[in-house]
Amino acid sequence: MTTEPVLAAVDDDAAPLTHHQLRELYTLMAAVRHLDSSAVAWQRQGIIPGYAPELGQEAAQVGSGYAVDRTRDFVFPTYREMGVARAMGLDMVGYMSTHKATWHGGMYNPLESRFAPIQAVVAGSVLHAVGWAHGQTLSGAPEMGVAMTYFGDGASSQGDVHEAMNFAAVMKAPVVFFIQNNGWAISVPTERQVAGGSVAARAAGYGIPSLQIDGNDVVAVFEATRSAFAHCRAGNGPVVIEAMTYRRGPHSTADDPGRYRTLEEERLDGGEDPLERFKQRLLAEGVADAAFFAEAQRAAEDEEEAIRAGIADLGPRPGAEMFSLVFQEPTPALQSQATSWREESEHA
Amino acid sequence: MPETITTDRSSGNSTDTGAANVQHMSMQQALNRALDEVLAENPKTVIFGEDCGRLGGVFRITDGLQAKHGEERVFDTPLAESGILGMSVGLAMAGFHPIPEVQFDGFAYPAINQIVCQIARMNYRSRGTLPMPITLRVPSFGGIRAPEHHGESLEALFAHVPGLKVVSPSNPHDAYHLLKYAATRPDPVIFMEPKSRYWQKGPVDVASAAQRPTHDAGVDDGGSLTGARVVREGRHLTLVAWGAMVSRCLQVAELAAEDGIDVEVLDLRWLKPIDADALARSVGKTRRAVVVHEAPLTSGLGAEVAQLITQSCFATLKAPVERVTGFDVPYPSGDLEDEYIPNIDRILFGIQRVLEYRRG
Ligand SMILES: Cc1ncc(C[n+]2csc(CCOP(=O)(O)OP(=O)(O)O)c2C)c(N)n1
Numbered sequence: 001m002t003t004e005p006v007l008a009a010v011d012d013d014a015a016p017l018t019h020h021q022l023r024e025l026y027t028l029m030a031a032v033r034h035l036d037s038s039a040v041a042w043q044r045q046g047i048i049p050g051y052a053p054e055l056g057q058e059a060a061q062v063g064s065g066y067a068v069d070r071t072r073d074f075v076f077p078t079y080r081e082m083g084v085a086r087a088m089g090l091d092m093v094g095y096m097s098t099h100k101a102t103w104h105g106g107m108y109n110p111l112e113s114r115f116a117p118i119q120a121v122v123a124g125s126v127l128h129a130v131g132w133a134h135g136q137t138l139s140g141a142p143e144m145g146v147a148m149t150y151f152g153d154g155a156s157s158q159g160d161v162h163e164a165m166n167f168a169a170v171m172k173a174p175v176v177f178f179i180q181n182n183g184w185a186i187s188v189p190t191e192r193q194v195a196g197g198s199v200a201a202r203a204a205g206y207g208i209p210s211l212q213i214d215g216n217d218v219v220a221v222f223e224a225t226r227s228a229f230a231h232c233r234a235g236n237g238p239v240v241i242e243a244m245t246y247r248r249g250p251h252s253t254a255d256d257p258g259r260y261r262t263l264e265e266e267r268l269d270g271g272e273d274p275l276e277r278f279k280q281r282l283l284a285e286g287v288a289d290a291a292f293f294a295e296a297q298r299a300a301e302d303e304e305e306a307i308r309a310g311i312a313d314l315g316p317r318p319g320a321e322m323f324s325l326v327f328q329e330p331t332p333a334l335q336s337q338a339t340s341w342r343e344e345s346e347h348a
Numbered sequence: 349m350p351e352t353i354t355t356d357r358s359s360g361n362s363t364d365t366g367a368a369n370v371q372h373m374s375m376q377q378a379l380n381r382a383l384d385e386v387l388a389e390n391p392k393t394v395i396f397g398e399d400c401g402r403l404g405g406v407f408r409i410t411d412g413l414q415a416k417h418g419e420e421r422v423f424d425t426p427l428a429e430s431g432i433l434g435m436s437v438g439l440a441m442a443g444f445h446p447i448p449e450v451q452f453d454g455f456a457y458p459a460i461n462q463i464v465c466q467i468a469r470m471n472y473r474s475r476g477t478l479p480m481p482i483t484l485r486v487p488s489f490g491g492i493r494a495p496e497h498h499g500e501s502l503e504a505l506f507a508h509v510p511g512l513k514v515v516s517p518s519n520p521h522d523a524y525h526l527l528k529y530a531a532t533r534p535d536p537v538i539f540m541e542p543k544s545r546y547w548q549k550g551p552v553d554v555a556s557a558a559q560r561p562t563h564d565a566g567v568d569d570g571g572s573l574t575g576a577r578v579v580r581e582g583r584h585l586t587l588v589a590w591g592a593m594v595s596r597c598l599q600v601a602e603l604a605a606e607d608g609i610d611v612e613v614l615d616l617r618w619l620k621p622i623d624a625d626a627l628a629r630s631v632g633k634t635r636r637a638v639v640v641h642e643a644p645l646t647s648g649l650g651a652e653v654a655q656l657i658t659q660s661c662f663a664t665l666k667a668p669v670e671r672v673t674g675f676d677v678p679y680p681s682g683d684l685e686d687e688y689i690p691n692i693d694r695i696l697f698g699i700q701r702v703l704e705y706r707r708g
Pocket of ligand 1: 080120121122123151152153154155156182184185186247251398427429451455458
């Protein structure tokens with residue numbers, strides 16, 4: 001599935017993955033799979049009001065997130081990058097707090113985690129990534145950080161994506177545009193969304209090298225992302241990666257995919273489960289055995305329990321935060337609104 | 349609890365056209381039916397947006413319309429609000445009556461350029477030769493614990509733009525008639541649907557837009573479809589509201605009545621143009637007013653309403669017009685939503701402020 005005008009060869013880092021790394025990738029994917037399906041269950045149980053599942057996208061997310069250097073790179077997610085967050089080692093209670101409706105954007109520290117706040121505006125952060133990356137160029141850091149922005153095939157229809165790619169190419173900004181093409185934007189399939197059928201093909205118009213990759217192969221995703229980062233870091237400008245994958249479940253816990261596709265279609269189009277596929281590979285290559293997989297599953301379950309407990313413990317935010325976090329220097333009008341809010345809520 | 353206007357058969361001056369016309373349905377069903385009829389009546393009508401074809405819209409307002417009227421009249425677009433609204437301009441120029449949808453209020457922002465600079469100005473720019481008969485449906489306001497940007501109150505923003513009209517129904521009956529009305533107008537109308545009321549049922553008289561207020565007699569019957577409607581009569585003060593806040597104000601009025609305070613509730617319906625006569629009539633009688641809206645306080649429509657009241661009722665007003673509104677903060681997350689949207693207590697405090705006001 002891979003493509004052409006490929007990246008400038010800057011491959012000092014391109015050693016094959018060690019067995020340890022391969023096992024680590026599997027452990028992450030297993031954790032993400034379990035947490036993701038648990039989050040859907042939490043919603044059904046009333047623990048959280050909503051969630052955007054990523055079932056089937058574990059390889060695309062973990063493989064790309066694993067390539068990020070958290071000492072210098074920065075990731076700009078949308079609302080479906082839980083696997084990236086987990087692969088980057090985020091505080092997952094802080095991550096999930098956005099789905100608990102505790103605070104928009106989550107409650108982790110974006111500067112420390114190198115993971116921008118979660119956001120719902122489709123294609124909203126694509127231009128932010130370009131600005132951040134251009135800042136790297138301007139500050140001339142010897143160890144260039146790379147911005148990676150995640151978005152879907154649906155988001156690629158937004159005009160902002162055009163503007164972002166054009167800016168990035170003109171400015172040679174170190175940005176990886178990481179498209180997870182999961183086949184659907186809610187109910188609309190890629191062929192009704194993307195003229196020409198491919199987001200990667202558009203890159204040519206901007207003179208940006210692009211890779212269309214098998215997004216269900218975690219190793220292929222990791223290697224493509226790693227070489228894209230090396231390309232950017234060497235000062236060659238942006239890269240477009242289109243990872244072809246499949247959103248196996250609903251768009252969100254509020255969606256009913258039965259209205260636009262059948263279970264049979266889902267089964268056929270979904271193809272092989274990326275987690276199972278990786279497991280078979282590790283078994284066949286003798287990288288891991290049954291005991292390892294059992295342990296990975298147990299660790300995933302323990303982790304989910306801890307996160308669920310953390311979420312349950314999150315109390316509501318103090319109302320005063322609503323006012324005090326708007327500005328660094330609040331306006332008098334806002335302060336007086338806060339005062340009367342306080343008085344009235346105390347007396348009510 | 350008068351959730352909506354009830355048809356009071358006991359009063360003598362009823363112009364009842366028969367129970368057959370009055371159907372019980374949700375606002376979602378009422379809007380869906382209105383769109384269905386508009387499509388049937390005007391072959392130039394087209395409906396489009398994100399997910400409104402096969403899925404029937406994420407709120408199911410366009411449910412079944414594509415199957416019935418075909419993929420050319422009801423269709424899914426790529427996910428790009430600026431594209432959706434910009435396309436409406438060209439369709440209107442070609443003689444169509446577009447009824448585009450933005451999926452959630454907050455996502456009208458990416459299309460603001462097309463709405464403000466093109467749709468609102470094309471008629472003016474072309475000296476009346478290129479009218480823009482566009483009805484933009486916007487699921488609006490909060491109250492459903494939605495994610496960020498899925499619950500906002502943009503009415504002041506839209507109402508401020510020359511060339512746009514803005515309306516918001518509060519019940520299924522008005523939703524049905526106001527949408528049918530808006531969708532046949534030659535000017536652009538922003539149709540703000542209170543999403544927290546989509547599933548609330550009420551009587552819809554499909555034959556007649558006119559429905560008498562609960563307490564009857566001598567007030568605007570709303571039959572004109574262009575003005576405000578008194579939904580509860582009272583003597584001591586007027587609560588002015590629109591959208592989802594209307595039913596909340598009716599609740600407040602019931603509670604206030606227990607303390608002997610007789611509250612009138614005016615459903616503004618049109619946010620541009622505002623029915624200044626209805627405001628003058630109501631507040632001219634009660635001499636006190638509180639405006640209630642979900643949108644932030646500063647530069648909100650409450651200020652506009654207060655000014656209109658001051659202008660017509662200055663000499664007889666017993667207190668300055670009060671406002672009970674959202675705060676000047678980005679729309680908060682679900683856990684804080686109930687703090688943000690005017691609740692019963694805050695509205696009662698507002699009432700208390702106007703009742704206890706003393707000239708200094
Ligand atoms: C600007 C904007 N318009 C509409 C929406 C509502 N919405 C949320 S996700 C979505 C589909 C996105 O599809 P895609 O970009 O392919 O990403 P996926 O959800 O498949 O991961 C839509 C229409 C939104 N969040 N932002």
